[in-house]
Amino acid sequence: MGQQANAALPGGFQIEEYTIDRQLSLGGFSIVYLAHDRTGQEVAIKEYLPNSLALRSAGEAKPAIRTEHQGAFRYGMKCFFEEGKALASLSHPNVVRVINFFRANDTVYMVMEYERGRTLQEFIHKHLGHISERFIRGMFVRLLNGLRVVHSSKLLHLDIKPSNIYLRVDNTPVLLDFGAARQTLSSDSSMLKPMYTPGFASPEHYGDRKNLGPWSDIYGAGAAMYACLSGVTPQAADARMKRDQLIPAMARWEGQLSDHLLETIDWCLNLNHLYRPQSAFALQRALLENSKAPIKPARPASWFARLFARKS
Amino acid sequence: MRFTIYQESRCGGRKNNEDRMAYSYSRDALLLVIADGMGGHYYGEVAAQIAVQTMTNAFQQEARTTLEDPFWFLQKHIGNAHYAISAYSEAHRFKDSPRTTIVACVIQNSIAHWAHAGDSRLYLIRQGRVVSQTHDHSQVQMLVDEGVISKEQAETHPERNKVYSCLGGTHPPEVECSRKTPLHSGDLLVLCTDGIWGVMPGDILAQSLRHPDLARSAAQIMDRAEAWGGAQGDNLSLIAVRWEENYEERSQSTISTLSMGPSEFTTRMEEFGRNPNYKSNLSDAEIERAIEEIRAAIDKVGFKK
Numbered sequence: 001m002g003q004q005a006n007a008a009l010p011g012g013f014q015i016e017e018y019t020i021d022r023q024l025s026l027g028g029f030s031i032v033y034l035a036h037d038r039t040g041q042e043v044a045i046k047e048y049l050p051n052s053l054a055l056r057s058a059g060e061a062k063p064a065i066r067t068e069h070q071g072a073f074r075y076g077m078k079c080f081f082e083e084g085k086a087l088a089s090l091s092h093p094n095v096v097r098v099i100n101f102f103r104a105n106d107t108v109y110m111v112m113e114y115e116r117g118r119t120l121q122e123f124i125h126k127h128l129g130h131i132s133e134r135f136i137r138g139m140f141v142r143l144l145n146g147l148r149v150v151h152s153s154k155l156l157h158l159d160i161k162p163s164n165i166y167l168r169v170d171n172t173p174v175l176l177d178f179g180a181a182r183q184t185l186s187s188d189s190s191m192l193k194p195m196y197t198p199g200f201a202s203p204e205h206y207g208d209r210k211n212l213g214p215w216s217d218i219y220g221a222g223a224a225m226y227a228c229l230s231g232v233t234p235q236a237a238d239a240r241m242k243r244d245q246l247i248p249a250m251a252r253w254e255g256q257l258s259d260h261l262l263e264t265i266d267w268c269l270n271l272n273h274l275y276r277p278q279s280a281f282a283l284q285r286a287l288l289e290n291s292k293a294p295i296k297p298a299r300p301a302s303w304f305a306r307l308f309a310r311k312s
Numbered sequence: 313m314r315f316t317i318y319q320e321s322r323c324g325g326r327k328n329n330e331d332r333m334a335y336s337y338s339r340d341a342l343l344l345v346i347a348d349g350m351g352g353h354y355y356g357e358v359a360a361q362i363a364v365q366t367m368t369n370a371f372q373q374e375a376r377t378t379l380e381d382p383f384w385f386l387q388k389h390i391g392n393a394h395y396a397i398s399a400y401s402e403a404h405r406f407k408d409s410p411r412t413t414i415v416a417c418v419i420q421n422s423i424a425h426w427a428h429a430g431d432s433r434l435y436l437i438r439q440g441r442v443v444s445q446t447h448d449h450s451q452v453q454m455l456v457d458e459g460v461i462s463k464e465q466a467e468t469h470p471e472r473n474k475v476y477s478c479l480g481g482t483h484p485p486e487v488e489c490s491r492k493t494p495l496h497s498g499d500l501l502v503l504c505t506d507g508i509w510g511v512m513p514g515d516i517l518a519q520s521l522r523h524p525d526l527a528r529s530a531a532q533i534m535d536r537a538e539a540w541g542g543a544q545g546d547n548l549s550l551i552a553v554r555w556e557e558n559y560e561e562r563s564q565s566t567i568s569t570l571s572m573g574p575s576e577f578t579t580r581m582e583e584f585g586r587n588p589n590y591k592s593n594l595s596d597a598e599i600e601r602a603i604e605e606i607r608a609a610i611d612k613v614g615f616k617k
Contacts, residue, residue, distance in 0.1 A: 074594040081602040088609035101606040103599065152525040210339070214527075278318065279527035 006031065006051050007058040015109065016102050018045060029076065034114060043099065044114040048080040048107050062106045077108060083178045084110050086155050094146030095175050096166070116169050119176075120224065121162035128231040133257045135171075136228055137287045140221060143173040144284040147221070150175070151214045151280055158212065160220030161200035162227055199223060199233035203271050206238045215273045218283055222268020222276070229253055229265075240271060261287075313340055314556035315419075318530040322538055324507050324545035331505050331549040332360035332412075336368045340377040341420035343367065344551050348432050348505040350411040350478065359397045359410035359480045366393040367416055382418040383489050386427035390414055390479065390487050397480035411480040415446060415503050422559035424493045424501060429485035430475040433509050436493065437500040440522045442514040444493065449477035449486060473506060494559035500526075500552060507548030508533070511540040526554050 008023040008031050009015070018035040024044060025032045033045045049056065053073045054063035065073050087098040087110075100111035120139075124131065143165060150157055157164075159177060166174040196205040202219035204211040223234050226249055235246045249265040264286045270276045277283040323329045330349035335342065347363040349356025370389040371379075379385045393414065401409040413430025426434050428446045431453075436444040447453065452472045455461045466472060477486035495501075500521055508517070512533070520536075523529040530552045537548050594602075 074599075077599065078594055078602075081606065084606040085602075085609060088606045088613065091613040098606070098610055100610065101603055103603055108599070108603070148525070148528075152528075281525075281527050281531060285531075 006049050006054070006056045006063065007060070009033065009047070009061070013061075015045070015104055016100075018043065018111070020045070030080075042114045044112045046110045046112065048077060048109070050076050054107070065106070080108060080110070086150075086153070086178050087112075090149055090153060092146050092149040094142055094173055095149060096177075115166075115174070117167050117174075119163050120165040120167060120173070120228075123167055124162055124228055124231055131228045133261055136225055137261065139167075139171065139173050140225060141284055141287050143175060144221070144280045144287070146173070146175045147217060147280040148284070151217070156212060156214065157217050157220070158205065159197055159200070160217050160224060161197050162224050165224065198236035198238070199227075201237060202273065203237040203241055204273055206241075211273055213273065214279050215276045218268050218276050218278075218280065219273075221280075221283065222265055225249075225265045226269060229257075234269070237271065244271070260289075313337070313342065313419075315342065316526045316554040316556065317551070318527050318553075319549075319551040320531065320534055321547070321549035322507075322534060324538055324541045324548050325543045326545070326547055328357060329547045330356040330360055331507070331547040332357065332364040333503070333549050333551055334364045334368050335551060335553075336371050338371075338375040338377040341371075341375045341379055341382075341418060342553070343371040343375075343416065343418050344501065344503055344553060345414065345416040346432050346503045346505060346549055346551060347412045347414045347479075348430070348507075348547070348549070350413075355406065355410040356412065358400065359412035362397050362400060363390075363393040363412050363414050363479055366396055367414075371418075378420040379418060382420065382425035383427070385418065386416055386425065386489060387487055390416065390427060390429060390485065394479040394485050401480065409480050409482075411478045413475060413478050413505075414485075417501060417503065419495065419501070419553075419555065422495045422555065422557045424495055425490060427487050427489045429477045429479060429487050431473070432503070432505050434490075435500075435502040435504075435514055435517065437502060437518045437521060438496060439498070440518055442518050444490070445514060446490075447488065448475070449488070450475050472510075495555045495557070497556055497558040499555045501555070502553075503551040505547065505549045507541060507546035508537045508550055510546060511537050521552060526552060 005026065008026065009020050011020055011022055013020040015035075018037050021034045021036060021042075023031060024034050029048070029050045031047045031049055033047065034042060035045050036042050049063060050073065053069040053076065054065045056063040084098060084101050087096065088101070091097070097113040098110055099113055102109050102111075147157065147160075157175065157178060160175075164175065164177045166176050168174065200220045200223045202212075202216040204213070204216045219237070226234050229249065230252075235244075240246055246269065249262040249269075250259065253262055264283070267286070268276055268283060277286060317335060319333055319335060321329060321331050321333055331346070332349070333346040335344045337343065345364050345367045347360035349358070349360035367389055370385070370392070374380075374385060397412070398409055413428070413432040415426065415428035415430075415432040415434050417424055417426035417434055419425075424436070426446070428434065429449060431448040431450050433448070434446045435442050450472065451474055452461070452466045452469045454476075455469075456463055456466045461469065479485050500518075502517065502521070517533065520533050521529050530550060534548065534550060538545060541548065
């Protein structure tokens with residue numbers, strides 16, 4: 001199968017009411033661009049472009065899709081619509097906002113709000129070894145607010161990882177990339193090609209996926225917290241199922257952070273989904289309880305601003 | 313099988329938690345069980361643990377992928393749990409055998425089957441109302457049934473926690489089975505111990521669980537029941553399941569062979585080649601419709617530029 005990269009639309013390219021500035025990221029299924037609208041407002045535009053099915057050469061706008069791939073290309077488009085629908089119906093400060101959706105260049109585009117900041121992954125690389133318990137608790141409690149809204153709309157994110165968690169300048173998190181999100185209630189979802197990230201995907205992501213649930217996103221959140229401390233991707237769940245070499249957080253960082261937080265991380269990373277926190281709410285409650293420095297939800301911005309000011 | 317489940321147990325005002333609970337499921341069957349070990353007896357929690365383990369072990373052995381006869385299963389293994397507790401107590405020479413209540417429920421093919429002994433309860437809640445519940449095996453409940461005392465008097469009766477049927481006692485338990493109960497999508501099955509129902513009437517429980525976020529509303533119930541129980545409050549445990557399938561739909565989609573002639577055959581085979589779903593071509597009109605839908609959702613939330 002073609003692993004050639006698709007050519008991104010060039011800077012200055014006009015599409016609907018937007019002007020492309022540059023490419024932000026390139027994935028197997030899509031390209032994300034930074035663009036601005038007529039008022040100068042910056043937006044992120046995600047272009048549906050699965051590189052195994054559609055190939056765009058430099059200088060072209062429309063991708064070439066072979067006739068035999070046409071069916072699969074449109075089928076993948078359905079998944080892209082699912083993502084759009086999922087996000088459009090949610091409105092939460094910790095979940096990325098969709099502001100427009102349109103069809104052009106024989107494919108489809110989703111326009112999302114863009115804010116200045118960086119991903120948690122970038123943050124981890126910059127601050128490795130200095131990420132505090134307060135930061136982890138406070139940031140994940142807020143992220144879980146977003147995840148709770150996602151779950152209560154009967155959706156699962158299924159790709160929670162540091163590169164999908166975006167930190168605004170004040171360090172409040174935004175959950176990004178619902179490319180793997182699935183409506184838990186749609187019965188034919190098992191037919192969709194699974195998308196996940198080894199290391200952050202739960203054991204239920206592998207195999208027949210019938211046990212996927214909120215606890216699968218909890219595994220991802222636990223793995224992301226683990227990565228905040230280790231700086232690297234944890235051992236993948238399928239490998240752990242064969243031979244578990246993941247050192248429990250409790251054993252690895254004992255004494256450096258509170259036992260309670262380390263236990264909570266290990267709780268999330270349990271291979272048996274029944275032994276994890278069963279909901280985002282349960283994990284949130286665990287992160288809020290027993291913390292020596294209680295977080296005041298009423299004034300999050302100042303709390304983070306102070307922390308951030310000290311860090312940089 | 314599609315369902316949402318929540319379970320939690322708390323100590324309340326007591327020193328230990330003698331409640332035990334579990335759920336277990338195969339591809340096509342779900343078992344729920346709660347046991348309340350009795351405080352007046354030694355090692356109530358041991359009895360409760362044995363009861364819950366006996367049920368879940370048996371379920372894991374027998375469900376292939378459904379149980380042949382759920383009521384028979386419930387009867388038999390609740391009985392077995394009783395004897396297992398007695399045997400344990402003999403082996404350890406307990407002066408007084410530990411005891412426990414039990415309520416267990418099996419759901420398969422969107423039909424619920426439950427059985428109980430003692431005063432742990434199951435509620436079936438449909439559209440915010442209790443449509444069915446277990447009948448406590450307590451003297452006080454009997455007095456209510458006979459019209460000797462009123463429901464209100466029962467709520468504060470000093471003997472309200474005494475049960476006449478339980479596991480581990482000198483007599484085998486009286487196990488009461490429900491009827492086969494077809495479930496509707498959205499139905500809630502709630503199993504709880506007296507730490508919950510003793511402080512929270514069924515209709516309030518039903519109302520409180522109306523919120524779509526089951527985990528949140530169930531956790532709130534736990535908080536409230538714990539607060540109302542106070543410093544002397546009993547152990548409290550709750551399993552709540554929201555069933556997401558419809559028995560009706562299911563029965564309609566099953567194929568009836570009764571209408572077929574004796575020499576008729578129906579054959580369905582998968583096509584060769586790729587996943588047939590890949591062929592379900594999205595037409596241009598469908599694409600336009602999907603985009604319209606998304607834009608409508610954006611408008612509704614109010615961020616359309």
